[in-house]
Amino acid sequence: MKKIINTSKAPAPIGPYSQAVQIDQTLYVSGQIAIDPSSNELVMGSVEEESHQVMRNLSAVLSEAGYSLENIVKATIFLSDMTLFPKVNEVYGSYFNSDFPARETVAVAGLPKGVNVEISIIACKD
Numbered sequence: 834m835k836k837i838i839n840t841s842k843a844p845a846p847i848g849p850y851s852q853a854v855q856i857d858q859t860l861y862v863s864g865q866i867a868i869d870p871s872s873n874e875l876v877m878g879s880v881e882e883e884s885h886q887v888m889r890n891l892s893a894v895l896s897e898a899g900y901s902l903e904n905i906v907k908a909t910i911f912l913s914d915m916t917l918f919p920k921v922n923e924v925y926g927s928y929f930n931s932d933f934p935a936r937e938t939v940a941v942a943g944l945p946k947g948v949n950v951e952i953s954i955i956a957c958k959d
Contacts, residue, residue, distance in 0.1 A: 840897035843890045844868035847945060852894050860898050864911065864953040865890040866945055880917050880949050884924035887952050892928075895956060902928055904956040910938040911951040921950055 838853035843865065846852060853862040867876040867886035870893070876886040895901055912921060918938060926933075934954070944951050 838862075838894060838898045840893055842870055842893035842897065844870050844873070853898060855898055858958040860895070860900055860904070860956040862891060862894050862954045862956065864909075864951040865894070866948045866951050868946075875946060875948065877948070880920050881924050883948065883950050884921045887950050888924065888928050891952060891954055895954075898956075900956045900958065903932075904958055905934040905954050906957045907955040908934050908936040909953045910936065911944055911953075912938060912940050913944055913949040915940040917949055925952070 834856075836855040837851045838855055838860070839851065843852055846863065850863050853860055855861075865887050867883040868874070868890070869876050869886060870890070876882055892902060895904065908925075910921060910925065912918060915938075922938070
């Protein structure tokens with residue numbers, strides 16, 4: 834059965850989608866960008882700050898559903914420019930100790946609200 838996940842600790846969707854959808858033990862989390870949910874403002878100081886906010890938003894959605902970063906099995910990182918990859922990769926990697934999720938990183942022509950980073954994930958419980 835499909836369960837919709839929503840939390841005020843992550844940005845509200847800016848379109849017709851849910852923050853996450855759980856089916857059985859698998860959680861599909863929509864792409865998160867660097868919006869601070871407490872102010873609804875973009876965090877755009879540096880790509881590192883932007884990336885940390887994205888990871889905090891993903892963590893908030895995971896937590897609401899009873900998951901953690903350790904449950905992530907797949908991540909997709911969207912970048913406005915592939916030259917940002919080393920900095921984003923360093924921040925992303927700092928959130929994991931081992932058993933890293935599968936992942937791809939792609940550069941795209943544009944992202945919502947002109948951000949540099951968007952990350953979507955799939956998490957699963959055993």
